Amino acid sequence: MSMHQLLRENIEQHVHLTEAELSGFTTLFELKNVSKKQMLLKAGEVCRFEGFVTKGMFRVYHIDKNAAEQILYFAIENWWITDIDSFTNERPSQLFIEAIEDSEVLLISKKDKEFAYANLPKIEKLFRVMTQKTHVALQRRMIDNLGKTADQRYAEFIEKYPQLFRRLSNLQIAAYLGISHEFLSKIRNKIAHKR
Amino acid sequence: MSMHQLLRENIEQHVHLTEAELSGFTTLFELKNVSKKQMLLKAGEVCRFEGFVTKGMFRVYHIDKNAAEQILYFAIENWWITDIDSFTNERPSQLFIEAIEDSEVLLISKKDKEFAYANLPKIEKLFRVMTQKTHVALQRRMIDNLGKTADQRYAEFIEKYPQLFRRLSNLQIAAYLGISHEFLSKIRNKIAHKR
DNA sequence: TGAAAAGGTTGAACAAGTTCAATAAATGAA
DNA sequence: TTCATTTATTGAACTTGTTCAACCTTTTCA
Numbered sequence: 001m002s003m004h005q006l007l008r009e010n011i012e013q014h015v016h017l018t019e020a021e022l023s024g025f026t027t028l029f030e031l032k033n034v035s036k037k038q039m040l041l042k043a044g045e046v047c048r049f050e051g052f053v054t055k056g057m058f059r060v061y062h063i064d065k066n067a068a069e070q071i072l073y074f075a076i077e078n079w080w081i082t083d084i085d086s087f088t089n090e091r092p093s094q095l096f097i098e099a100i101e102d103s104e105v106l107l108i109s110k111k112d113k114e115f116a117y118a119n120l121p122k123i124e125k126l127f128r129v130m131t132q133k134t135h136v137a138l139q140r141r142m143i144d145n146l147g148k149t150a151d152q153r154y155a156e157f158i159e160k161y162p163q164l165f166r167r168l169s170n171l172q173i174a175a176y177l178g179i180s181h182e183f184l185s186k187i188r189n190k191i192a193h194k195r
Numbered sequence: 196m197s198m199h200q201l202l203r204e205n206i207e208q209h210v211h212l213t214e215a216e217l218s219g220f221t222t223l224f225e226l227k228n229v230s231k232k233q234m235l236l237k238a239g240e241v242c243r244f245e246g247f248v249t250k251g252m253f254r255v256y257h258i259d260k261n262a263a264e265q266i267l268y269f270a271i272e273n274w275w276i277t278d279i280d281s282f283t284n285e286r287p288s289q290l291f292i293e294a295i296e297d298s299e300v301l302l303i304s305k306k307d308k309e310f311a312y313a314n315l316p317k318i319e320k321l322f323r324v325m326t327q328k329t330h331v332a333l334q335r336r337m338i339d340n341l342g343k344t345a346d347q348r349y350a351e352f353i354e355k356y357p358q359l360f361r362r363l364s365n366l367q368i369a370a371y372l373g374i375s376h377e378f379l380s381k382i383r384n385k386i387a388h389k390r
Numbered sequence: 391t392g393a394a395a396a397g398g399t400t401g402a403a404c405a406a407g408t409t410c411a412a413t414a415a416a417t418g419a420a
Numbered sequence: 421t422t423c424a425t426t427t428a429t430t431g432a433a434c435t436t437g438t439t440c441a442a443c444c445t446t447t448t449c450a
Contacts, residue, residue: 062338070341072334085331121316128323135330136280138337139267143257145340146265146373149436169397178341183437185399344406364427378407380429 056103242281251298
């Protein structure tokens with residue numbers, strides 16, 4: 001099985017490509033090993049890649065003026081990572097991307113992605129469709145954040161992403177939910193003792 | 196000036212099209228008048244349109260099991276409105292779209308949009324680019340919601356969207372910020388008396 | 391293997407935000 | 421113009437979530 005097999009399967013879930021298109025596109029990616037705690041992107045840098053995770057796990061987050069971290073999303077195997085804003089507009093990023101496990105990621109450069117847009121018409125559709133799906137998911141999360149308490153958001157996080165839940169520390173989950181880790185601990189205590 | 200002029204200008208801000216592409220695409224839209232308080236979409240219905248607002252203002256919102264409203268976004272002149280999830284997947288919407296002023300909107304059906312995707316290759320790019328921009332904006336809002344207090348979010352809302360602020364009631368703004376309107380009133384009082 | 395670092399829990403005091411109810415002000419429709 | 425409806429304000433009691441500090445457990449890595 002090719003190193004790019006996971007990527008090929010992921011693409012096929014979104015659009016149908018010919019074998020030529022698929023291999024033409026996937027060969028533009030390069031594998032990178034990223035060890036735990038290593039940064040793939042730091043705020044202030046321009047994001048030069050779009051990545052597809054084949055192993056491990058990343059967190060994409062922001063650090064505010066009080067040094068608090070807000071996690072925008074996690075990416076495990078089969079997920080894409082980038083700072084779209086920084087990548088597409090070549091402007092300094094506001095985000096950090098860090099490996100939280102020893103990881104492997106397939107990277108494509110802006111030049112190669114633009115080559116794909118220009119020469120492989122279906123790739124435009126691929127990214128339109130993927131961005132739409134990501135956007136719908138973020139809309140749901142936004143609505144949940146506007147209307148639900150931390151208890152509810154935590155319960156739904158566990159239910160929706162059990163595979164993330166098992167691999168994440170409570171600090172990470174708290175930063176994703178937008179609450180302090182102490183308060184998450186109290187929520188967990190309440191859940192454990194209620195029954 | 197054509198009824199579609201605003202639409203043409205909006206498209207040109209995102210991608211460059213030939214005159215043939217531009218008119219081929221814009222003629223697929225149909226003007227609809229929507230009077231204040233009229234619904235363009237109700238939860239449970241399938242969203243059959245994608246719309247471009249040429250006059251007035253809409254709110255796109257969710258109603259939770261406690262009958263509380265969360266506003267996903269507002270759309271005034273020059274903004275797009277739809278429930279992407281419902282529109283693209285033809286599944287029942289979870290959202291409401293309501294005119295909050297007497298409004299005019301240019302609508303395109305799914306069939307016509309698919310015709311455009313199939314026959315006007317640049318349209319695929321147009322919607323990829325627009326969805327990316329919308330997504331970046333929502334990511335920023337998500338980060339703000341995770342890390343900032345209601346006071347800060349309100350101040351930044353006014354600064355970022357003064358043209359919305361002037362036209363909206365505090366009830367609407369509170370539902371957008373994810374706070375009760377009473378609490379927004381207290382924030383406003385604090386701002387007014389603090390100097 | 392052992393010391394240091396990171397993660398998790400708990401309590402107390404506090405701050406942020408909600409709920410409910412009462413009242414006032416602005417808007418709209420006949 | 422008027423009456424009804426919607427919007428805005430305020431206070432009191434309450435709930436949700438934060439902060440800080442202390443302490444304990446688990447993981448890491450030299």
